[in-house]
Structures are given as C-alpha cells and as structure tokens.
Amino acid sequence: GQQLNQSPQSMFIQEGEDVSMNCTSSSIFNTWLWYKQDPGEGPVLLIALYKAGELTSNGRLTAQFGITRKDSFLNISASIPSDVGIYFCAGLSYNTDKLIFGTGTRLQVFP
Amino acid sequence: DADVTQTPRNRITKTGKRIMLECSQTKGHDRMYWYRQDPGLGLRLIYYSFDVKDINKGEISDGYSVSRQAQAKFSLSLESAIPNQTALYFCATSDFAGNIQYFGAGTRLSVL
Numbered sequence: 001g002q003q004l005n006q007s008p009q010s011m012f013i014q015e016g017e018d019v020s021m022n023c024t025s026s027s028i029f030n031t032w033l034w035y036k037q038d039p040g041e042g043p044v045l046l047i048a049l050y051k052a053g054e055l056t057s058n059g060r061l062t063a064q065f066g067i068t069r070k071d072s073f074l075n076i077s078a079s080i081p082s083d084v085g086i087y088f089c090a091g092l093s094y095n096t097d098k099l100i101f102g103t104g105t106r107l108q109v110f111p
Numbered sequence: 112d113a114d115v116t117q118t119p120r121n122r123i124t125k126t127g128k129r130i131m132l133e134c135s136q137t138k139g140h141d142r143m144y145w146y147r148q149d150p151g152l153g154l155r156l157i158y159y160s161f162d163v164k165d166i167n168k169g170e171i172s173d174g175y176s177v178s179r180q181a182q183a184k185f186s187l188s189l190e191s192a193i194p195n196q197t198a199l200y201f202c203a204t205s206d207f208a209g210n211i212q213y214f215g216a217g218t219r220l221s222v223l
Contacts, residue, residue: 009151031210042115042201042214043154050210088153092210097161098169099212103153 006089006102014110019076021105023089031092032065032072033099038085046087047074079109114138117202117215124192125223132187132218134202141207143185145169145177148199148217157200160185192222 006023013019023032031050035043047058049065049072056063060077072089089102115136124130134143141162146154156169158177166177174196176188189196199219203212 006153033211035214040216042203042216044214045211048211090212098156098159101154103151 004089004091004100004102006105008105009103010106010108012108012110013079015079015081017079019079019083019107020073021087021089022071022073023091023102024071025091025100026070027091027093027100028069029091029093029100030069032063033090033092034061034063034072034074035088035090036085037088037104043088076107079107081109081111083107084109113216115202115204115213115215117200117218119218120216121219123221123223126193128192130189130192130220132200132202132220134185134187134215136183136202136204136213138204138206138213139182140204140213141182142205143179144203144205144212145175145185145187146201146203147171148201154201157187189220189222192220194222196220197222 004023004025033048034046036046037043047056047063052069053067054065063074086104086106088104090099118133144159145157148154155171157175160166160179163179178186199217201217202215205212
C-alpha cells in the first residue's frame with residue numbers, strides 16, 4: 001500500500017535544540033496533517049494544513065504545506081523533554097477518502 | 112471520558128483463538144477506521160466504515176473481519192489469530208469530510 005516517505009526515522013537531540021522533519025509523496029495531497037503519539041497512547045492531532053504554501057503554528061510547532069502539494073514540513077523550536085514521542089505526517093488526496101500515513105519520526109530529547 | 116474508547120487495552124492470546132477488539136465513540140462521527148501499527152511501518156489501514164451499512168477493506172484486511180453494530184460502535188475480529196498479528200491496533204473516527212481522524216488509545220495484542 002501507499003505510504004509517505006518521512007524523514008528522519010529517528011532523532012536524538014538535546015533539550016533546547018530545534019527539530020525539523022519532513023514528509024514527501026509521489027502523489028498530490030489536498031490536506032496534510034501532523035500527529036504526535038506519546039508512548040502507550042494513540043496519535044493526537046497537532047496541526048492541519050489545507051492550502052499549498054500554508055504555514056501554521058501551534059505553540060512551538062510550525063508546519064508548512066509544500067508548494068508542490070507533495071511535501072510537508074514540521075519544525076519544533078526549543079525542544080523540551082515532553083516533546084519525546086513519535087511524530088506522524090498524514091496526507092489526504094483529492095481522489096481518495098483515506099488518509100495515508102508516514103512511517104513516523106521517533107524523537108528523543110535529552111536534558 | 113475519552114471520545115474514542117478501545118477495549119481491551121492489552122490482550123494476550125494463543126494461536127488459533129478467535130478474538131474481538133471493540134471500539135466505541137461519543138463524537139457522533141459517521142466514519143470509523145481500524146489501523147494496525149508495527150514498528151517502522153507506521154499506521155496501516157485494515158478496514159473502514161463510512162456509515163452503519165458501509166464496510167470497506169483497507170490495505171491489509173486479510174485475516175481480519177469487522178462489524179459496525181451502530182454508528183458509535185465498530186469492532187475488529189481475528190477469526191484465527193496468528194503470531195504475525197501481534198501488533199498495536201488503533202480505532203479512529205472522523206466526520207463526513209474525513210480530513211481529521213481522532214484516535215483511541217490503542218489495544219496491544221500479543222499472539223503466542
């Protein structure tokens with residue numbers, strides 16, 4: 001089945017550092033979503049993007065809908081220990097009603 | 112209380128056993144989904160339902176079946192569990208637009 005290419009697979013950073021991750025697809029999407037999954041929990045929506053070029057923030061998190069509609073980026077500024085978890089991108093295309101998920105970026109933050 | 116509730120949270124079973132995972136939601140959404148999560152593979156869609164009379168296979172439906180008992184309830188069954196079905200299973204719901212899905216806390220299933 002189709003999946004998005006999400007990178008990096010994992011990141012080990014020090015508290016206070018900024019983080020960047022991205023997703024790319026061979027297909028055009030009309031919606032991009034970013035989720036975070038805490039250990040032992042289900043994914044929780046962080047940011048939703050609906051227009052090419054859109055830049056949206058949620059606290060220290062900023063996400064962008066790529067101009068080509070085939071990619072999206074998530075940045076976390078000044079990371080803190082509670083940012084630890086798995087971050088997933090997800091895309092919804094014009095011709096399907098199903099979300100396609102990325103393989104996830106596992107983030108570890110050290111004090 | 113959680114909007115999307117999965118039971119049980121953890122289950123250990125033996126090869127060949129039939130088991131059912133249950134999902135209920137209080138969000139009033141028509142659309143419900145079952146996903147499987149394996150390390151390094153993200154979330155893969157097993158089955159989805161857009162209303163009570165609508166059931167659709169996802170990308171990995173073999174070995175699974177579902178039942179949409181009501182708008183608020185969507186259960187996943189493993190007719191004869193096998194070890195490679197050991198995984199984390201998530202239920203999700205969305206409104207008619209389907210853009211944003213809301214997830215339950217997951218069921219961790221181990222098949223011995």
